[in-house]
Each structure stands twice: as structure tokens, then as C-alpha cells.
Amino acid sequence: MKIFETFKKNKLRCGCLVILLLITFLVTTLGLVTYLVRRVNLNNSIYLEVTPDMVSAPITDIITEEVFINETKTFGIPDAILTSESRLPSFIRFSNGNLIVNPQKGDNGEYFVKFKINNVSTVYSVKVKNSGVDLESMKGELKSYLNKKGLLDNYGIYVKDLNRGVSTDINGATVFPPASMAKMTMAILIMRDIDAGKYTLDSTYPIQDNLKFNDEDDLGKLPNGNEVPIHTYLERLIEDSNNTAWYHMDAFLGGSYEVVNPRTIDELGVNPLFLNPHIGTANSLGKLFEDLYAANTVTPESRDYLIDLMKNALEWNREGIGLGLPNDVEFANKIGNLWTDADVNFCDSAIVYGKNTNYILIIMNKDIDWDSGKQNLKDLSSIVYSYLDK
Numbered sequence: 001m002k003i004f005e006t007f008k009k010n011k012l013r014c015g016c017l018v019i020l021l022l023i024t025f026l027v028t029t030l031g032l033v034t035y036l037v038r039r040v041n042l043n044n045s046i047y048l049e050v051t052p053d054m055v056s057a058p059i060t061d062i063i064t065e066e067v068f069i070n071e072t073k074t075f076g077i078p079d080a081i082l083t084s085e086s087r088l089p090s091f092i093r094f095s096n097g098n099l100i101v102n103p104q105k106g107d108n109g110e111y112f113v114k115f116k117i118n119n120v121s122t123v124y125s126v127k128v129k130n131s132g133v134d135l136e137s138m139k140g141e142l143k144s145y146l147n148k149k150g151l152l153d154n155y156g157i158y159v160k161d162l163n164r165g166v167s168t169d170i171n172g173a174t175v176f177p178p179a180s181m182a183k184m185t186m187a188i189l190i191m192r193d194i195d196a197g198k199y200t201l202d203s204t205y206p207i208q209d210n211l212k213f214n215d216e217d218d219l220g221k222l223p224n225g226n227e228v229p230i231h232t233y234l235e236r237l238i239e240d241s242n243n244t245a246w247y248h249m250d251a252f253l254g255g256s257y258e259v260v261n262p263r264t265i266d267e268l269g270v271n272p273l274f275l276n277p278h279i280g281t282a283n284s285l286g287k288l289f290e291d292l293y294a295a296n297t298v299t300p301e302s303r304d305y306l307i308d309l310m311k312n313a314l315e316w317n318r319e320g321i322g323l324g325l326p327n328d329v330e331f332a333n334k335i336g337n338l339w340t341d342a343d344v345n346f347c348d349s350a351i352v353y354g355k356n357t358n359y360i361l362i363i364m365n366k367d368i369d370w371d372s373g374k375q376n377l378k379d380l381s382s383i384v385y386s387y388l389d390k
Contacts, residue, residue, distance in 0.1 A: 064125040067101045069108070069163075069356050071131075075099040075124070080115040088113070092126065103128040105356050108163055130357050131390065133161065135168045138387040142170060142380060149376070156364040157380065158282035160290060161388050163357040169283060175272065176364035177343045178280030179336025180241040182273055184288060184349075185264045186249050187234055187309075191302035192267060193253075194230075201231040201305075205252045213243035220244045238309040238334065241317060246275070268297055278343070282362040285349050289360045293351055307332045307351065319374060320348030321361055324381025329354055329389070337370065346373025350381075354389035 067073045078097045088094075091103045092111060099113065111126045138159075146152040156174050160167040194200060204227035212220045219236055222228065233249050236242035253260050257276045265271045270288050273280040290296075295303040310332035317335045325331060333350035346369070349362045361384055363377055 061120065061122045062125060063122065064127065065101075066127045066129070067103055068129060068131045069103055069105055072100070072102040075101075077115060077117065077124075080117045080122075082113070082115060099124060099126075101126055101128070105163070105354070105358075130161075130164050133164060133166065133387055133390075135159075135166060135387075138384065139168050139170060141383050141387075145379060145383065146170075151365075151368075151376070154365050154367055155376075155380075156282035156362075158286035158360070158362040159384055159388075160286055160360040161357055162290075162293060162359055164388075167286075169286075172283040172286070173281050175279045175281055176347070176366050177278050177338055177345055178273060178275075178285065178364065179338045179343075179345060179347060180246075181285060181334050181336035181347060181349045181364075182275045182278075182280055183237055183241065183246055184285075184292075184306075184334050185268060185270065185273055186246065186253065186260065186275075187237055187306055188268060188288070188292060188297055189253060189260065189263055190230065190234065190249060191298045191306060195299045195302055199230065201229065201234070203230050204228060205230065205233065205248060208248070208251070211244065211247040211251055213247060217242055217244055219248070234306075235309060238306065239312055239317070240314045241335065241337075250275075280364065282364045285362045285364070286360055289349060289351055289362070293358075293360070310334055310351075320346070320377040321350040321352070321363065321381040323374070323378035324383075325352065325385055329385075336364075337373075339370070344369060346370050346377070348377050352385070352389075354385070356389050359384070359388050 065073070065075055076097060077094075077099055080094070080097060082094055089107065089111070091101060091107055092113065093100050094113075107128050108130065109128055111128065113124045113126065115122045115124065142157060143152060146155055153171070156169075156171040156176050158167070158169045158172045207219060207222045207224060207226040207228055209224045214220050217236075218240075219228065219233075219242060228248075230252075233245045233252075236245040237249060250257070250260060253263075257274065261274050261276075264273060268288060268291065270284045273284045273288060292298070292303055292306065298306070311330065313333065313335070318333060320335050321333055322331050330353040331350045332353075333348055336345070336347045336349075338345045344367060345365050347364045350360070352359050352361060361381060363380055365373065365376075368376065
């Protein structure tokens, strides 16, 4: 019996040992396979170190190089072997002892590439940025243009290069009538409510005769009580700057400027930029556009929705800043135009998606007729583009 019991115990131990050996074998094999696959990848791919902290081996040398957007630059690095862990972006490659960098718009940043050079760990810090811009010269040329026409005090201009992170203004804090450009605050507040789940783009609000601007526009022709989706009001508000849409959305948001204006200040951080009282500044509208571009005030989805509406505005609503841009340069804008006894102006605000950089341009004015305003918007826009998008 003792022999039999001993055999059973030893058999159990042997079984456990076999299982343990099998697990060890499988783990070792998996590790070996992973290592071999990784070696293959390392031998056939180029990798990027995101930060110096990620470099495992001690670094004995860090070399900093600078490259500008839309510039091809080659750095000769003989006897170098890439030993990084993360894949390089497409605009950086290493071939035949050369590190070749060809960044495009949006590639701004600092990139760390780790090499072994004669067994010495070396990191190349590649700083990608836009070429320098002389904002003072640009500002001087804009002022000179307006001075020649005797209009310097009639204009407020704000410019922000979104890739370089620099800005300037002319009369940026001076109050001007914003015209329909201030409708953007209303559109953004509506999208904030949608983001918060208060309603959706498909929610409806009835047409009301007392809120019609006239009976001839697309919404004004609809009968009283007709339920219209919120997205239709927004399309008309942005794409063709419809005032009937404006009156209805103001009522929808609370029925009075005492509701909309405080929300503009408290939620959007913009002051002043109102339809009533009819005041705004180039700087305040610039902030509104910057926050929209960065999706600071709405979700990225809502941002994209509004910018898409701006990009698809009716043709006459795009004949401002866009006239001073090359035909192949994309832009999203909201124009403003007044022709009342108290105010006459023709102004525009835009996000320009240039070939080398993106920027915001706000041009406000007062006492400017349509034809003169259109020509001035074209010329001022052309000056800004010639400095920034190079």
C-alpha cells in the first residue's frame, strides 16, 4: 500500500512538473517569436522616438536640427544605425546614411530620432516649424493701404496665424458694428446646447409670422406654425445669413437678448460681440473663431458641422476675404453687411486653410459702402496672404 501511495504522489508531482514545463516552453516560444517578429520589423522599418525620456540606452550626444514647412532638408549621418521603438512619420526617412526631412503644413513640432553611431547613442532632435513672418511689416503695409484711402480709423483688423501661434491687430479693440458676423455666436450657442443633449439638429421649432424678417425668403414663405428642423435654421443662418432664421433662433434660445448676451460672455468668453446692442470688436470675433477652430467651445463634431456650413455659404456670401485668396485655397467665412440709415458696412471674418499655414482674418469696418468694402476686403486679404502663406 505504501508503495502504491508513493507512486500516486510522485505521479501527481510529475504531472504538475510536466504542466509547468509545458507552460514554460509556450511562454519561451511566444517570447522568441515576438522577438523575431520585432527584429524583422526593426530591420525593415524606420522608427521615431517621441521624447528623449523614451530612449532606453544612455544618450551621449543630442544634435538639434531645424527644418521649415515645405522644405526638403538632408542630414548626412554616416555609420548610423536606427535603434528606435516608434515608427517615424511619413515625412522623415533614413536612407543610405542620410536623414531626409520633408515636412508639410501641420507637421509642426519636435521629433526625436535615435541612432547608434559607432556604438555611441545619439539622438537627433528635428524641429519642424513655419518660416518666420514679419508681422510688423505686414501690419505696416495694411496701415499704409488704409491710410492712402483715408480709412485707417474706419477699420478694425485681427490676424492670428494658427500654426505659428502669432497674432497682430489694427484697432482690434475698437468697437464696430459686426453686422451678420455676430450670428456666429448664436450658432455656437445652439451647438453647445446640442452637445449638452438639450435637443438635436432634428428637433423642430415652429415658424411664427411675428418673427419673419420678410415674406420673400425661404423661411418667410412658410406658413405660420410650420415645424422647421433646427438644422434648417442653422443652414439658413450661416449659408445665406437669413434674418428670419436669426429672429427665430434668438427666440428659441430664450426669447430675448438678456438671455443670449450673457451666455455669449459667460460661455464663450467673448465681450463685446452682440447683435443687440449692435457692437463688436475684431479681437472678440477673433477669439470666437480661434475657440471654434480649436473646438474649445463645442465638440469637434459640432465644430466641423459649423465650419462646413461656412465653407458652403452662398456665392455672394463668400465674396469678401475669399476674393484675395488663390482659387485653390480653402476658407470658411461669415460675411457681414449693413445698409441701414444708422450703419453702412461690408465686412468679413474667415478661417483660411492655406498651403503652408492656417490663419484667422477678421476685418470689421464702418461707413463703408458695398462696392468699396468688397474691393478693400479683397486687397487687405491679399496682403495678409502674401505674408503668412509662404
